[in-house]
Amino acid sequence: MLRTLRCNKGLNGVSSRTLLHSRPSMRFMHKKDDGGSSDACAQPDATATTLTDKYEWQRLVSTTKTPEGFKATWLNALEEREKQLAQGKIIDSYVYNSVKSTEVSEKTRDESFSYLTLPFRDDPMVADFYVNAAGRMRMGQIFQDLDALAGRIAYRHTSPAEPVIVTASVDRIYLLKAIDFISDYNVILSGAVVWTGRSSMEISIKASAIKGDLPTEITEDKLADEDTFLTASFTFVARNPETHKSLAVNKLLPLNEKQWMDFRRAESHNAAKKLRASNESLDTNPPTEQESQIIHKMWSASRQLATLPNRPPNVMFMKDTNVKSTMFMQPQYRNRHSYMIFGGYLMRQTFELAYCAAASFSHSFPRFISLDSTTFRAPVPVGSILHMDASVVYTEHLHERSAKPKVASVTDKAIDGNTVFHFEPTPVNELNTHKEGFLSKPGTIIQVKVDTVVQELASEKQTKSGSFIYSFFATRDSDDKNVGTPGYATVVPETYSEMIEYISGRRRAIDTAMYAKSIKRSSKL
Structure with missing residues (x-):
């Protein structure tokens, strides 16, 4: 069934990707968008985003060629690269044959504000693209859209200049409250630039779940805080596609007290980010006395677990939690510059x-809880091989004291087949554990680390691209008959390096707890 993609004011719906596949109707918009602009800020950021079907149809099927004289296909990109290499040039983007830059000016937050609507309640077909096996929201799809929206916001802020903009880091994605049945809500993803440096921008995005109809007019001020269920923060940097050096971006001009507070908060956050990363690193900060005691408990627990004739189903060695995936990076998932893979696609795959x-x-x-601060250390080129390696590196138990019949100590006999190995007396993570929160039930917080390595075919060298840290919550007692009920799940490190990974995860959990508290404080202001 072919559906239409509705996008931008004053633009009629157009058939979506006739030759490839169709996608349900969604809207990707920003303020003062006439729908006819062809500059960078009006284009999507990957081939698998909500605005892509329209854009792909326009650039591949339309008979109108670009000013440069070619359509934006991968074959054209290969041809353009050969032409540039013959001239001794190495370009980051074939979209721009000449760099379009302007004098740096000032822009307001409203000028970069953009939003994406996902009408899950109004259109079951849209919901079907975003639902997971449990009937809840498939967060990997949301992450991809968040990064695409952030890129769109960044290009609106830098317009009319057209630099190469890349995702430098994902500073945090955090779930404030769970959405159990996505068909009950219409969702709006919205955001704007909240801070700028010389060539960098911090972009804040929030996701709102609305039980009623979508508003006829969507602005930042009209989106209620109580509807917000997810927050995200991205840092983007601008580069000159020819010189590969940083390119100055427009300065942000806050206009009211809230915008100034967000600007100062982001400025403080950027300053504290480096310090926090240094404090969490075990390369420069060895285990504390308390952490050394935890390491000793883990060593003792691993020895006891190895001697058990029948290992408890809810306890696993860290090495046994490892899963891997290897993918060849195809051009269908390139970003708008066409030589590198879209960052949102990488987030989706790692998730x-x-x-x-x-x-x-x-x-x-x-259930997803949070994505910790992630830095993209190296780009992933089209035509490379991406290796992903995931392991559970940290666990902690919530509401354990209220569920003693299900708990046994290291030396106790397992109760109902559920043994819990205690490395520390209480959990360090104080997230949204109030009565209405999805963490109010007994269960386990599971932290998973995904390391990514890029292997280019031209050499045997493998480059670390980045590490993604995801936190999940698994309830102790599941009502779903299709899954097991292992009780409190526990990961047990064996080697010293694995124990260091566990301690690093614990430090990150403490940082997440502090972030959760700061959100609670700011929401009460």
């Missing part, structure tokens, strides 16, 4: 692998 690790480990449908 799916992390979910596999957490689900296999907990024998359940785990």
